[in-house]
Structures are given as structure tokens and as C-alpha cells.
Amino acid sequence: MAERSTLTGSHAPHPAEPATEPRHSAPAAAPAGRPRGFAGTLPGGLLLTVRPRQWVKNLLVVAAPAAAGQLAAVHTVLELGLVFALFTAAASAVYLLNDARDAEADRAHPDKCRRPVAAGTVPVPLAYSLGALLALASAVAAALLCNTATAALLVTYVVMQIAYCLRLKRVLVVDLAVVTAGFVMRAMSGGLALEIPLSRWFLITAGFGALFMVAGKRYSEALLMGEGEGGTRALLREYTVGYLRFVWQLAAGAAVLAYCLWALGTDAGAGVSLCRQLSMVPLILAVLRYAVFIDRGAAGSPEDVLLRDRALAVTAVCWGLLYGLSVAGL
Numbered sequence: 001m002a003e004r005s006t007l008t009g010s011h012a013p014h015p016a017e018p019a020t021e022p023r024h025s026a027p028a029a030a031p032a033g034r035p036r037g038f039a040g041t042l043p044g045g046l047l048l049t050v051r052p053r054q055w056v057k058n059l060l061v062v063a064a065p066a067a068a069g070q071l072a073a074v075h076t077v078l079e080l081g082l083v084f085a086l087f088t089a090a091a092s093a094v095y096l097l098n099d100a101r102d103a104e105a106d107r108a109h110p111d112k113c114r115r116p117v118a119a120g121t122v123p124v125p126l127a128y129s130l131g132a133l134l135a136l137a138s139a140v141a142a143a144l145l146c147n148t149a150t151a152a153l154l155v156t157y158v159v160m161q162i163a164y165c166l167r168l169k170r171v172l173v174v175d176l177a178v179v180t181a182g183f184v185m186r187a188m189s190g191g192l193a194l195e196i197p198l199s200r201w202f203l204i205t206a207g208f209g210a211l212f213m214v215a216g217k218r219y220s221e222a223l224l225m226g227e228g229e230g231g232t233r234a235l236l237r238e239y240t241v242g243y244l245r246f247v248w249q250l251a252a253g254a255a256v257l258a259y260c261l262w263a264l265g266t267d268a269g270a271g272v273s274l275c276r277q278l279s280m281v282p283l284i285l286a287v288l289r290y291a292v293f294i295d296r297g298a299a300g301s302p303e304d305v306l307l308r309d310r311a312l313a314v315t316a317v318c319w320g321l322l323y324g325l326s327v328a329g330l
Contacts, residue, residue, distance in 0.1 A: 045116030049099055049127065050092035053303050058087040060183065063206065064191030064198055069327040076194060082145060083193050086154055087186055089138040094161040096131030100124045101165055110224070111300070135162060149192040157185045172238050176214055176247065183210035201262035208255035212287070213302050215248035216294035223297030248294060252287050259283055276326035282319035286312060 038044040061083045065071050071080075099106065099117040106118035116122040135158050142154040160168075164178045187206040191198045222241050263280045289312045293299040306312060 039116075040121055042122065045119075045121035046130070049096055049116050049122055051095050053307070054091070054095075055088050056303060056307075057183070058084050058091065058186060060186035060206075061087060061190040061193075063187040064196050064202065065194055066324075067199075067202060067327065068191070068196045070194060070196060079193050080190050083150060083154075083189050086138050086142050086146070087157070087189065089134050089141075090154060090158050090161070093131045093134035093138065093158070094165065096127045096134065097162065098165045100127035100131065146193060147195070149195075150189055153185055153189055153192055157182060176211065176218070179214045180207065180210045183213070199262075201258055201265075204258040205255050205262065208251045208258060211251035212248055212255055215244055215251055216290070216299045217302055219244040219248055219294055220297045220300040224300060248291075252291060256284055256287055273326045273329060275322045279319055279322035279326060282315045282322065286315045286319060289315060 039048055062071065062080055065076060065080060070076055096117075099115055099122075103118045103124055106112040106115050112118060117124060117127050139155045139158050142151040146154070160178060161182060164175070168178050169175045184203070184207050187210075188198060188203075190196075218236070218239065219241065222236050222239060222244055225236060260280050263276050289309070290299065290305065293305050293309070299305055306316075
């Protein structure tokens with residue numbers, strides 16, 4: 001059982017060991033679960049825990065201003081930089097609190113057992129303390145430095161994510177909704193900061209697109225752990241693989257449909273640009289490409305898929321170019 005890893009004296013715990021391993025201690029294998037080099041130090045462990053690679057998600061703060069074609073002014077860039085930094089601090093706080101709370105459960109996961117808190121590189125009390133400090137600092141900074149709407153959104157995000165760590169992650173379906181809402185809040189924040197109206201098509205596409213990614217990640221984790229096995233997420237015992245497949249397929253279809261309706265529609269009587277219509281093609285291809293990884297159970301880390309798959313990256317660049325040209329009126 002997991003309890004025996006805390007009874008091995010001064011030796012480090014074995015987070016990667018299955019529960020069926022022999023009960024005697026194995027001093028020679030003790031360091032195996034800990035990262036080596038800088039990653040095995042406290043500063044390196046803290047850096048890994050706040051997940052710098054996932055900070056790319058916070059670039060969603062530019063989504064609404066980019067859609068409105070309002071990224072040229074220096075004031076805009078500075079304002080979005082501030083919002084990006086605040087969401088990064090808030091998200092880092094959530095990662096610290098989440099990893100501290102889930103340290104024991106993470107040790108049962110084949111990949112998450114290597115997380116610094118689960119591996120013992122970062123002490124659990126330190127992760128709790130730094131997480132609480134970052135959460136409070138980001139909320140206070142937002143109240144002092146941002147407009148009322150942006151500050152209210154970020155404070156709501158912090159409170160909602162803390163509630164997620166404490167309780168909501170164990171409530172069926174609500175856990176999917178909370179994580180999805182976190183992505184949508186990021187996408188909304190840039191528009192609120194710059195007082196840009198948010199269209200219904202933008203919100204629908206962003207919402208269902210986020211649900212597609214979240215449900216796809218849960219589906220991949222369910223395939224990896226095996227249906228009915230909770231691993232690091234207790235709710236995976238409640239979700240069936242079939243249900244999660246239904247959710248991510250429904251979300252993908254709704255997101256694509258909303259985007260196509262926007263791309264083929266008209267805004268205030270203006271004509272529809274050719275680039276705006278053509279942008280549907282790479283977007284649909286990107287969704288289909290990403291769905292391949294979900295179906296294989298290889299989308300447990302969406303950032304890895306997005307950053308490492310060359311074909312997906314090229315498709316995303318093509319979509320970005322066409323979308324940018326459509327914003328420019330071409």
C-alpha cells in the first residue's frame with residue numbers, strides 16, 4: 001500500500017513503485033523516483049511545479065484583441081502583458097496547491113509520479129505556502145492595477161480554481177465545466193481589459209473548443225489508466241471511456257460549427273472576406289489532426305501535442321495567417 005513509502009526511514013519515497021512490490025526497503029533504488037541535476041534541486045523543482053511549458057495557455061489573453069485587430073498600440077501590448085503575468089501567477093498558484101493536495105495520488109500515476117512534490121523534491125508545506133501567497137498576490141494586484149471587469153474576472157478565476165482543488169475536482173461533470181471555464185476566462189480577459197465587445201461566436205467557439213481539449217485530455221488519461229481506475233483523478237472511476245468520447249466529439253463538432261457559422265456569416269452588413277472563409281479549412285484539419293492523438297490516448301498533455309507535432313503546428317500557422325489576413329480585411 002502507499003503507506004509503506006512513508007515508513008522507510010531517511011530513504012526517499014518510491015513514487016513510481018507499484019503497490020505489489022516487495023515490502024522490504026531497497027536503499028540502492030531510493031533515488032530512482034527523483035529527477036537528477038537542476039530538476040532535482042529545490043529551485044528546479046519549484047520551477048517544474050509551476051509548469052512553465054503550460055504558460056502558453058495564458059496567451060489566450062490576446063485572443064479577443066487579436067480577433068478585433070487591436071494589437072498594434074503599445075498601450076495594448078503593455079495591458080495584455082500585465083494580464084498575462086497575472087494569469088500566469090494565478091495559474092502557478094493553482095499548480096502548487098493542486099500538486100501539494102494530490103501528492104499521494106500522483107504517486108500512483110505512471111507519469112505524474114515524477115512531479116517534484118510527489119517525488120519529494122518540493123516539500124508539501126512549502127508548495128501550500130507559496131501557492132497561497134501567489135494566489136493572494138495575483139488577486140490583490142488585479143484589484144489595484146486592472147479595470148473592474150478584468151479584476152473581477154481574475155479574482156473569480158482564482159477563487160474558482162482553489163475551490164476546484166479543494167472540492168470541485170471531485171464533482172462529476174462540474175470538474176469538466178470548471179477547467180473549461182478557466183480557458184474561457186483567459187480568452188475573455190484580454191477583451192475585458194481593453195473594453196472590446198465579445199461576440200457570441202467568439203464565446204461559443206472558445207467554450208466548446210476548450211471543452212474539446214479538456215475532455216480529450218480526460219479521455220486520454222482514462223485510456224492510459226484503464227477504465228474504472230482512478231489513478232491521480234478519482235473521478236476517472238466515475239467517467240466511462242464511452243462518455244468521455246461522447247463529450248469530446250460533441251464539443252469538437254459544436255466548436256467547428258460555431259466557427260464555420262462565424263466565417264460564413266456577415267457582421268453588421270459587411271461582406272465576408274475570402275481569407276475568413278478559407279480559414280475554416282486549416283481549423284477543421286487541426287481539429288481532425290488533434291482528434292487522432294485523443295483517440296490514441298496520447299493527448300494527456302495537450303501542450304506536448306501542440307508543440308511537438310509538426311503537421312499540427314504547420315496547420316495552426318496556416319490558420320493564423322488566414323485569420324490575420326481576414327482581420328486585416330483581405
